[in-house]
Amino acid sequence: MKNKNIYLDNHASTQIDKRVYDAMKPFLNQIYGNPHSESHSHGWISKNFIDIARSKIAKTIKSRVDEIFFTSGATESNNLILKGLALSQKNKDHIITCVSEHKCILESCKFLEKIGCKVTYLKIDKNGDIDLNILNKKINNKTLLVSIMHVNNEIGTIHPLKRIGEICKKKKVLFHTDASQSLGKLKFDVNYLNVDFASFSSHKIYGPQGIGGLFIRKKNNFKITPLLSGGGQENGLRSGTIPTVLCVGFGQAVELIERERNKNMKKIKELKKIFLDKLVKNKIDFFLNGKNSVDNNINITFPGTDGAFLFSKLHNISISSGAACGSGSGETSYVLKELGVTSNNAKSTLRIGIGKNNNKNELLYLAKKIIKILKKK
Known part of the structure; x- marks a missing residue:
């Protein structure tokens, strides 16, 4: 020792789990087609495996397949939801989050404050918990989004997402959670927890670094402005070639971590x-x-x-x-x-x-x- x-x-x-690594190996030198190339079999094969990975993630969190989007990780997912939603709104400019959130949430909120958004930062008590009564009172007719992480990345505190989601649903406010520290540790069901958006990272669950996911519930009452301009991949939400090998690894990692x-x-x-x-x-x-x-x-x-x-x-x-x-x-x-x-x-x-x-x-x-x-x- x-x-x-x-x-x-x-x-x-x-x-990285050896089984994840083994699943990824063929996509490093054998299956290498661009998944967005629709005119030949190399592209079709790659897209098929990305679809399989997407299905594995959807099955694990109990969502629809078309509600799963690939990103580079939870930091990008968090930025996309907070900034993408805020930049699309004209009538609502208020966001509620927590002082103990991950830096990417807090820094995104600071950015939004600079362009005119109002942000409420909920305090935590000595145990790391937020007061749900205060959350309820802070929501107003200008509130667009509540963003509270599921599990804190430093102290491990588990926030009561189901109850937070119920408050947001009743008030008709969108609810986002950074679930990168809870996937594989707690059961994560987007419907039971009442979340509208959830962010994930593969490297937290024995998968490859550089890939993550974003759950976006299918609704018609909001728009998200993409942060990246380009070919319009991921249904126009996130431009850039999706890395087949990383998606395969992420999907395999999600499946294994939930099963075990x-x-x-x-x-x-x-x-x-x-x-x-x-x-x-x-x-x-x-x-x-x-x-x-x-x-x-x-x-x-x-x-x-x-x-x-x-x-x-x-x-x-x-x-x-x-x-x-x-x-x-x-x-x-x-x-x-x-x-x-x-x-x-x-x-x-x-x-x-x-x-x-x-x-x-x-x-x-x-x-x-x-x-x-x-x-x-």
């Missing part, structure tokens, strides 16, 4: 318990951030610990102190700040992302290493 780099950053990205979801989550829950029990048994001072979280997530603070020192001693274990998508700024996590975690404690926080490929020995090794470091300080 000493010479092995242990990967526990599965919130950021996951190792219960088994994977049972294992991950046990690994989380093993890790935390080891710390408790050794009387390590810590607290967890967020409540009602997915078991894959351990956002853990060790009060009074020098975070930089702790990280330096965990050099052979891949974990993070915040969201990898926003790394490099040198700033402490804005999500932890909104929770009320002090700056010093935020710097003493680890984000551990357990995946289906991790095992008991890896979690025990991390726990023992942390114990050793903290008892020496």
